[in-house]
Amino acid sequence: MTDAPTFIFDFDSTLVRIETLEALADIALAGRPEAEATRAEIARLTDAAMNGQIGFGEALRRRLALLPLTHEHVQTLADRILDEGTPSVRRNLRFFQDNAERIVILSGGFREIIAPIAERLGVRADRVLCNDLVYDDEGRVIGVDDANPLSHADGKPQVIQSLGLGRPVVMVGDGWNDAEVKLAGAADRFYAYTEIVRRERVVQVADAEAPSMDELLHAEGMIGRWSFPRSRIRMLLLENIHPAAVQRLEEEGYSVQSMKGALDEDDLIAAIKGVHVLGIRSKTTVSARVLEQADRLMAIAAFCIGTNQIDLDAAADHGVAVFNAPYSNTRSVVELAIGLTITLMRDVADKSAAMHLGRWNKSADGSRELRGKTLGIVGYGAIGSQLSVLAEALGMRVLFYDLAERLALGNARRVRRLDELLAEADVVSLHVDGRKENTNIFGAAQFAQMKPGALLLNLSRGHVVDVGALAQAMGSGRIGGAAVDVFPEEPRTNADPFDSPLRGLKNMILTPHIGGSTEEAQEAIGEFAAERLLGYLNRGDTTFCVNLPNVQLAEVSGGHRILHIHRNQPGVMAGLNRAIAEAGLNILGQHLKTDERSGYVITDVDRNYDPKGLDRLREVPGTLRLRTLY
Numbered sequence: 001m002t003d004a005p006t007f008i009f010d011f012d013s014t015l016v017r018i019e020t021l022e023a024l025a026d027i028a029l030a031g032r033p034e035a036e037a038t039r040a041e042i043a044r045l046t047d048a049a050m051n052g053q054i055g056f057g058e059a060l061r062r063r064l065a066l067l068p069l070t071h072e073h074v075q076t077l078a079d080r081i082l083d084e085g086t087p088s089v090r091r092n093l094r095f096f097q098d099n100a101e102r103i104v105i106l107s108g109g110f111r112e113i114i115a116p117i118a119e120r121l122g123v124r125a126d127r128v129l130c131n132d133l134v135y136d137d138e139g140r141v142i143g144v145d146d147a148n149p150l151s152h153a154d155g156k157p158q159v160i161q162s163l164g165l166g167r168p169v170v171m172v173g174d175g176w177n178d179a180e181v182k183l184a185g186a187a188d189r190f191y192a193y194t195e196i197v198r199r200e201r202v203v204q205v206a207d208a209e210a211p212s213m214d215e216l217l218h219a220e221g222m223i224g225r226w227s228f229p230r231s232r233i234r235m236l237l238l239e240n241i242h243p244a245a246v247q248r249l250e251e252e253g254y255s256v257q258s259m260k261g262a263l264d265e266d267d268l269i270a271a272i273k274g275v276h277v278l279g280i281r282s283k284t285t286v287s288a289r290v291l292e293q294a295d296r297l298m299a300i301a302a303f304c305i306g307t308n309q310i311d312l313d314a315a316a317d318h319g320v321a322v323f324n325a326p327y328s329n330t331r332s333v334v335e336l337a338i339g340l341t342i343t344l345m346r347d348v349a350d351k352s353a354a355m356h357l358g359r360w361n362k363s364a365d366g367s368r369e370l371r372g373k374t375l376g377i378v379g380y381g382a383i384g385s386q387l388s389v390l391a392e393a394l395g396m397r398v399l400f401y402d403l404a405e406r407l408a409l410g411n412a413r414r415v416r417r418l419d420e421l422l423a424e425a426d427v428v429s430l431h432v433d434g435r436k437e438n439t440n441i442f443g444a445a446q447f448a449q450m451k452p453g454a455l456l457l458n459l460s461r462g463h464v465v466d467v468g469a470l471a472q473a474m475g476s477g478r479i480g481g482a483a484v485d486v487f488p489e490e491p492r493t494n495a496d497p498f499d500s501p502l503r504g505l506k507n508m509i510l511t512p513h514i515g516g517s518t519e520e521a522q523e524a525i526g527e528f529a530a531e532r533l534l535g536y537l538n539r540g541d542t543t544f545c546v547n548l549p550n551v552q553l554a555e556v557s558g559g560h561r562i563l564h565i566h567r568n569q570p571g572v573m574a575g576l577n578r579a580i581a582e583a584g585l586n587i588l589g590q591h592l593k594t595d596e597r598s599g600y601v602i603t604d605v606d607r608n609y610d611p612k613g614l615d616r617l618r619e620v621p622g623t624l625r626l627r628t629l630y
C-alpha cells in the first residue's frame with residue numbers, strides 16, 4: 001500500500017459516538033410524554049436505514065417528521081458535539097490534522113453538527129459533504145435541501161464519483177450507505193467501522209472491519225508513523241479484578257481478557273504468551289521462569305498493595321514495569337483490624353458459633369473493652385499508621401515498632417525494640433511488608449515475649465507468622481486469641497480447599513484474605529492501577545512503578561517518544577545518543593533516570609525519520625526494551 005489514499009469518513013457512529021437524530025430527539029423532546037416512544041422509533045428507522053432495509057432519503061425524512069426540531073435544538077447539540085468524539089478518533093487527532101488534504105467527511109447528517117468536529121480535525125469546510133437543514137422564519141426545521149443528492153438514496157456514491165478524487169479511495173463508515181460507496185465502485189476499499197456499532201450486514205460486504213482508528217491506520221500501512229492499534233495490545237487480568245478497571249482500559253481501546261481465579265506457574269506460562277500487560281492480585285506468583293517465557297510482556301499491575309508475589313528484579317531485567325495500588329485499600333484493612341480486635345476481646349466469634357449450635361452462654365468472663373488497652377503495631381507504614389489514629393480515637397494507647405524512621409502520629413509512641421513492644425502490648429497487630437526477610441519473624445520466641453493472654457492480629461502476609469508456633473501458643477493459652485487473614489498457603493480460587501494448623505482453635509478468627517476486599521477498595525484499586533497502566537502505555541509515565549526509576553511525563557506532543565529501558569551500566573547513554581544521531585533523529589527533549597539496577601531514558605524526537613533507524617537503538621549494549629509512542 002504505497003499510494004497515499006484519500007480517506008472518506010462517515011460522521012455518525014464513526015467520527016462521533018452518537019446518531020445525530022437520536023441526540024436531537026433527546027434535546028427536542030426532553031420532558032415530553034412521547035419522548036421515549038418517539039426516540040425508539042427514530043432509533044429503529046436509523047437502524048433500518050443503516051442496515052440497508054429502507055432507503056436513506058426515506059428514513060431521513062420520516063425521522064425529521066417525528067421531531068419538533070428548531071434551530072435552537074440543533075445549536076444545543078452543535079455546542080457539545082466536541083465532547084462526543086469517538087475515543088480512538090480523539091486519540092488520533094494528529095493523523096487527521098496532518099492528512100487533512102486527503103480527508104473528506106461524507107455524511108447524511110447536518111452541517112451545523114459536523115462543522116465543529118471538522119474544524120477540530122483540521123478538515124476544510126469544502127471537504128465536508130453533508131446535508132443542510134431548511135428552517136422557516138421562526139427557526140423551525142421544515143426539512144432538508146432536496147437538491148442535495150445526500151438527502152436521497154444512493155447519494156454517497158454519486159457525490160464521491162462527481163468529485164473525481166485521487167485514487168485509491170478508502171471509505172470508512174458503519175452503515176449500509178457507506179458500503180454502497182464501495183459497491184458502486186466509487187471507493188477502492190471499504191472498512192466497516194465498528195467502534196460504536198457493529199452491523200453484520202455491513203461487515204459482510206466490507207473489505208475489512210476496523211474496530212478503531214488505530215486498526216484502520218495500521219491496516220492502511222500508517223503504522224510507525226501515526227498510530228499503533230491499541231486493540232492489538234492484549235491485557236490479561238486474573239483474580240477477579242474490578243470491572244471499573246476493565247471498563248477504563250477498554251475505553252482506551254485495549255483488548256482486555258479477564259479471569260476469576262489465579263493461575264499456577266505452568267498455566268500462567270501457557271497463558272502469558274502474546275500478552276502485553278498482566279493484571280493480578282495477591283495469589284498469582286510471577287516468577288523469573290514466568291517472565292522468561294513472557295514474549296510480549298511490557299507491564300504488570302498488582303491490583304493490590306503487596307508485590308511480594310512478583311519477582312521484581314527479574315521483571316526489571318526484562319524491562320517489564322510493575323505497578324501496584326499502594327493506598328487504595330488501606331482504610332479497609334484498618335477497619336477490619338479494629339473490628340477483629342473488638343471481636344476477639346469480646347469472644348464474639350466463639351459465642352456466635354456456639355449459638356448456631358444451640359448453646360446460650362451469657363457471661364462477661366474474659367470480655368474486655370478496647371478503651372485503655374495497649375495496641376502494639378509492628379510495621380508503621382500506610383496501614384499501621386492509619387490504624388494508630390483510629391485506635392487512639394477509640395481510647396487505646398498505641399506503641400509501634402518499625403525498621404524505618406516513621407513519624408509517630410497523635411500520641412503514639414515509638415519503641416526501638418520489638419521485645420519492648422511485645423512486653424507491653426495487650427494486642428499486637430502485624431502490618432509489615434511482604435519482603436522475604438520477614439518470613440517467620442513471628443514465631444515461638446516472639447509469642448513467649450508477649451503478655452500472657454495477649455491477642456495477635458496478622459493482616460499483612462502469611463509468611464510473616466510461623467503458624468505452627470502460633471497454634472501451639474494458642475493451645476498453651478499463651479496467646480489469648482488471634483485473628484489471621486493471610487496464610488503461607490492460600491487457595492488459588494474459591495473452589496480450592498483451605499487447610500491450616502490454625503483451624504478449629506478457640507478464639508481464633510480466620511478470614512480468607514479479605515482485609516482489602518471491600519467494594520470501595522476494589523473499585524478504587526481498579527481505577528488507580530488502570531490509570532498507572534494507561535500512564536505507562538500511553539505516555540511512558542512510570543510514576544508509582546515499583547521496579548523501574550519513576551519518571552512523570554506529559555502526553556507526547558509534536559513528536560514521537562522513544563522509551564529506552566536499559567541495564568544501569570557504563571556507556572549506555574553515550575551509545576544511545578550516538579545511535580540516535582546515526583539514525584538521523586532530531587532530539588526535542590530527553591530525560592534520564594536511573595536506579596541501582598536499571599536506567600530509563602525518554603527521548604522525544606521529530607517525527608520525520610526512517611523508522612528502520614530505530615533498530616540501531618535496539619542494538620545499544622545494555623538495552624532491555626525499546627518502545628515508541630506516537
Ligand SMILES: NC(=O)c1ccc[n+]([C@@H]2O[C@H](COP(=O)([O-])OP(=O)(O)OC[C@H]3O[C@@H](n4cnc5c(N)ncnc54)[C@H](O)[C@@H]3O)[C@@H](O)[C@H]2O)c1
Pocket residue numbers: 305306307326329330333378379380381382383384401402403404406431432433434438441459460461485486513514515516517
Ligand atoms: N490483608 C489484606 O487484604 C491486605 C491488604 C492490604 C495490604 N496488606 C499487607 O499489609 C502490609 C502492610 O501494608 P502497607 O501498605 O502498610 O505497607 P507499607 O510498605 O506502607 O508499610 C510497611 C511497613 O513495615 C515496615 N517493616 C517492614 N519489615 C519490618 C519488620 N521486620 N519490622 C518492623 N517493621 C517492618 C516498613 O518499614 C514499613 O514502614 C503489607 O504486607 C501488605 O501486603 C494486606
Ligand SMILES: O=C(O)CC[C@@H](O)C(=O)O
Pocket residue numbers: 281282283303304305306307329516517
Ligand atoms: O486483594 C488481594 O488479593 C490482596 C489484598 C492485599 O493483600 C494487598 O496486598 O493489597
